[in-house]
């Protein structure tokens with residue numbers, strides 16, 4: 001694996017450049033211009049935030065594990081017959097949010113995310129979590145900036161509806177992130193297989209909130225059309241890794257049986273990126289398990305596949 005791009009002199013300039021340097025510790029291990037901010041079409045924002053996870057913890061270590069695994073992902077994408085990394089991907093330092101409670105941390109993140117959108121306008125923002133609560137501030141900041149007459153749609157890949165009004169007394173919980181955004185964005189949740197009666201009632205009554213249950217995803221592909229029809233022109237994609245079946249993705253805080261598989265999911269997401277304008281995304285809830293590297297690699301590869309879909313056909 002170390003010889004993957006072993007012929008690249010990269011950023012290690014000067015008389016020592018022929019030493020066997022490791023790849024940089026950024027997303028994909030990109031060297032030189034490909035990883036620089038100046039040339040990047042996409043920016044990666046690690047947010048190792050964990051506060052309200054309800055069962056097993058560990059999402060704090062998620063962004064670092066995704067970055068580490070991504071350094072071993074092949075840059076060539078067979079499906080696209082392309083190297084999407086050529087569009088440039090810059091990894092920002094991680095955001096360390098305040099420990100003075102979830103409300104303060106989420107306000108801090110919404111302000112920070114908004115400033116990043118303003119300063120880095122035109123780049124595709126990719127946030128790596130961290131627990132799912134971090135999606136709410138990113139969605140709220142994105143929705144207020146997209147603005148105009150168009151309403152932002154959120155595509156939520158998730159085992160859970162996350163529509164609780166609060167969870168264990170915490171309004172900004174990972175289990176209620178979607179509820180914190182329904183005033184500013186419409187929601188289509190795909191792969192849901194765990195929700196309370198109250199959440200289901202809320203989704204039924206509330207216009208602009210749609211649940212696509214996981215069991216029907218195995219019958220045919222009609223759900224893909226249904227999800228796309230419910231999405232507006234501009235989409236924020238939030239990908240909770242517990243969407244996947246635990247046989248593929250055991251490393252999450254709240255696993256649920258009966259989740260999505262790899263190729264069907266990619267087939268759907270490729271259509272989403274082709275048929276809608278995806279303005280930002282996040283990949284959250286990886287809770288790495290020592291000695292079990294496959295989930296870290298799945299999360300890294302998924303993130304890179306989605307970047308490839310985002311830039312496909314853009315020359």
Ligand SMILES: [Mn+2]
Nearest residue numbers: 159160240242
């Ligand atoms: Mn979830």
